Amino acid sequence: DVVMTQTPPSLSVAIGQSVSISCKSSQSLVYSDGKTYLHWLLQSPGRSPKRLIYQVSNLGSGVPDRFSGTGSQKDFTLKISRVEAEDLGVYYCAQTTHFPFTFGSGTKLEIK
C-alpha cells in the first residue's frame, strides 16, 4: 500500500499568517495517463471532509485562492496564505493513483 506521510501533525498559527503542510508518498503518484492523483481535503470540527485541491494544484469549486498546492512524483505541499479563522480543522492528503486509495494521517491546524 502507498503510505502517505504528512508533516507536521499539528500547527498553531495566527490569523493572517501563512502555513505549509507537507505530504510525502512512498511511491510515485504519477498514473499511467501522466496525471498525478494527489488531493487535499479539510475536515472542519464536527463536519464531514471537504475537498480543497485535486490533482496536486487544481482548486476545487468555491475554494478561496488563498489555498494552493504544489509538488510532483512523491513530494507535495499545501500552502495556505493569510490564514483565516474558518481554516481551522484537520487537513488530509489523499492519493487515488494506486489501489488501495490511501490518506495521510492528517495535520491539525489551530488558530492562535
Next chain:
Amino acid sequence: AVQLVESGGGLVQPKESLKISCAASGFTFSNAAMYWVRQAPGKGLEWVARIRTKPNNYATYYADSVKGRFTISRDDSKSMVYLQMDNLKTEDTAMYYCTAAGSFDYWGQGVMVTVSS
C-alpha cells in the same frame, strides 16, 4: 446543489449484517464513480470501497480490511449507492461517508455504524 445523504446506520452485534445507503442528487449520478470512506472515532480517514460506472462494467474495488465481507452496489435509476456489510467486527465501528467522483469531489454528512456486544 450536490447532495449526498447517507442512511441506515446503527448499533449491531459482532458477526451481524447491516446495509447502509446513500441518496445522491445535484449531479449526473450515472457518470460518477462512487466511494465509501470511513472514520473510526478520533481517527483518520480510511477508504473502504469504490464502484465505477456502467461503461466500466460497474467494477468494484475494496480495501483488504473489508474484502469478502462488504459489498458496494449502485442503482443508477434511483441515484443510490449501497454498502452491504456482513460479518461485522468491532473494528468496523466508524462514521461511514459516501463520496462522489474521482477525487472525492463531494461528501455526505456520514452515518454512524457501531459494532458492539
